[in-house]
Amino acid sequence: MSTTMEPTAPAADATVSINYRKVVGRAIADELATDPTVVFLGEDVGAAGGAFKMTEGLQARFGKRVRDTPIAEQAIVGMAVGAAIQGLRPVAEIMFADFAGVCFDQIVNSAAKYRFTSGGQTSVPLTICMANGSGAGFGPQHSQMGENWFLNIPGLKIVTPGTVEDHYGLLRSSIRDDNPVLFFTHKNLFALKGRVPAEPSDEALIVLGQASVVTVGSAVTVVANQQMRHRAVEAAQLLTEEGIDIEVIDPRTLVPFDMDTVITSLSKTSRLLVVQEGPPDGGWGATLVSRVASQHFELLDAPPTLLASDNISVPFAASMELASIPDAARIATAVRQLVAY
Secondary structure: OOEEOOOOOOOHHHEEEEEOOOHHHHHHHHHHHHOOOEEEEEOOOOOOOOOOOOOOOHHHHHHHHEEEOOOOHHHHHHHHHHHHHOOOEEEEEEEEHHHHHOOHHHHHHHHOOHHHHOOOOOOOOOEEEEEEOOOOOOOOOOOOOHHHHHOOOOOOEEEOOOOHHHHHHHHHHHHHOOOOEEEEEEHHHOOOEEEEEOOOOHHHOOOOOOOEEEEEOOOEEEEEOHHHHHHHHHHHHHHHOOOOOEEEEEOOEEEOOOHHHHHHHHHHHOOEEEEEOOOOOOOHHHHHHHHHHHHOHHHOOOOOEEEEOOOOOOOOOHHHHHHOOOOHHHHHHHHHHHHHO
16 A cells, blocks of 8 residues: 655644745745855846745845846846856746746856866856746746756756755755756646745755655556656555555656666566656656666566656647646556556
């Protein structure tokens, strides 16, 4: 029977309830308060409190260390790269992950390569926050899973938290990292609630590159992140009624990727299902399937399988959008097929 693995809960009076949308501002605020070299910049992040009201109150509290910028992604990231190599620790917000294409050169040819081209003399402690994901009705140009665009760029770290607690701990760790980090917040998880420390605490930080085992099982290893993590847990509950227990793993970071946790799980289950939001080709899911098939073939009793979104642009129509993304029923069907193989 699948069981959910929860971290040891701190005392109730030591934590506060917060949702996935608001935890962004809370994590940034705690790092601004902790480290005077941290600065935050982006479109409408200050006076307006962010396009999604994620950073309300930060400018009033921290003044000029929270800067509103023009609608110019190239300028935002370019300025942040310059600030990082000059000793600051900037957090830059790109309102939608889709707009990363506008500042692609600054990310992949400046931020990602500066340490390499300087022979290790200069680091780029830069975090770029972006809202990604479908299911919320934002349409084809504001709903893409932009993290897959950057998998082929050495020098970048890529973080995709799926819970409030992970969001808080990983964002604070990203800001402290001496490498450029692309940090993705999923728009369709904004209402998700969780608990974070009532006061800033380093105990809540999460190491980049450490996966989370969400449910324990022995039939199939299911690797899924962000929105798909939650749908995989729904599928696990459906399958438990049929006597099929699956192990759900949330990688939490795509680069670095925690292969050890996946392989440990496969040594029990011998079956792999990767659930990825976004089209199947060129994504992290296909990369994981390839690595497992080529490096750990002896562990497998069935073909490693990728379940992804349909190979189309994200539709505006709600019914079509929802139909294009893997849901719990489709995940459960894919698991049954692997078990029956």
